[in-house]
Amino acid sequence: MSLSRSLSGLQGEVAIVSGAAGGIGSAIVSALLAEGVRVVAFDRVMPPFAGHDADRVRCVVADVSQSTEVNALVARAIDEWGPVRFGVNVAGVLHTASVVDTDDESWQRLFAVNTTGVFNLSRALARHMMTQRRGSIVTVSSNAGGVPRQGMAAYGASKAAAALFTRSLGLELAPFGVRCNVVAPGSTRTPMLAGMLAEQGVESVIAGAPEQFKIGIPLAKLAEPRDIAEAVLFLLSDRAGHITMNELYVDGGASLHG
Numbered sequence: 001m002s003l004s005r006s007l008s009g010l011q012g013e014v015a016i017v018s019g020a021a022g023g024i025g026s027a028i029v030s031a032l033l034a035e036g037v038r039v040v041a042f043d044r045v046m047p048p049f050a051g052h053d054a055d056r057v058r059c060v061v062a063d064v065s066q067s068t069e070v071n072a073l074v075a076r077a078i079d080e081w082g083p084v085r086f087g088v089n090v091a092g093v094l095h096t097a098s099v100v101d102t103d104d105e106s107w108q109r110l111f112a113v114n115t116t117g118v119f120n121l122s123r124a125l126a127r128h129m130m131t132q133r134r135g136s137i138v139t140v141s142s143n144a145g146g147v148p149r150q151g152m153a154a155y156g157a158s159k160a161a162a163a164l165f166t167r168s169l170g171l172e173l174a175p176f177g178v179r180c181n182v183v184a185p186g187s188t189r190t191p192m193l194a195g196m197l198a199e200q201g202v203e204s205v206i207a208g209a210p211e212q213f214k215i216g217i218p219l220a221k222l223a224e225p226r227d228i229a230e231a232v233l234f235l236l237s238d239r240a241g242h243i244t245m246n247e248l249y250v251d252g253g254a255s256l257h258g
Contacts (some may be wrong), residue, residue: 009238011036014084016077018064018121019091020047023190024140027225028088028232033057035233040077040084043091064091064117067124074124083132086236087125089118089139089162094192096151107154114158115165122169126178135178136236139166140228141247143186143255150212159184163247170245179244181235186251188223208254219252 015032019025020041029041029049033056041047042060049057058077062069077084093113095106118139129135144152145159163182170180187193187205208216231250234240249257 007237015086016040017088024225025090027229031229065112067120070120087137110158115161118162129178130176133177137180141184143251147255167245182247184249186254217252217254
């Protein structure tokens, strides 16, 4: 029996998920739907759930870095479906380069999506959840936000900022009964990682690179999107009802971080 089958407090609720067009975001939407959650799934391209029941999932094209679009999306979801219980920040972009080779546009794009996007959706949901005095927000960050990595300073900084923002938001929302947590994946078999895998190879990623001060993955395998989805659903569920401001690393031990 999968972990998600034993979760509680999900069925019949409403969730909003960013970055839902593929990879981890798509896996989270599928897992939520399997639990009976109604989901507003959005991304810059249409999420792949158009064939599903429109009363269970709404697919929206919106840019998470634009607060006006996010605010309108949240307001419409509340108007059409009622209170939103869950929010999941998944939208993210990856850029790898040394600091001296990182241009202004790449830096700004990383923070616009990975950090400002988390701020935009979380703020809109926080304003709503405070009035409901219930809710749960999970941000999908990265283990690169907690461990220095060569060629990933900008990406890691954007993810670290998103993680600390989410935990700080959790402190502000705790008196209202709203929980905020972070899931930090490591190398996960997604389209975002595909380019890196094509260049380095799966075996190299698993083995690590001592010359870059990067250990491998102790569990000797990549994560699958469903592994991250299971962690997110746990933190959303009533099983995690006394967990907030936490950061859960789901990376097979790659960051040597608890």
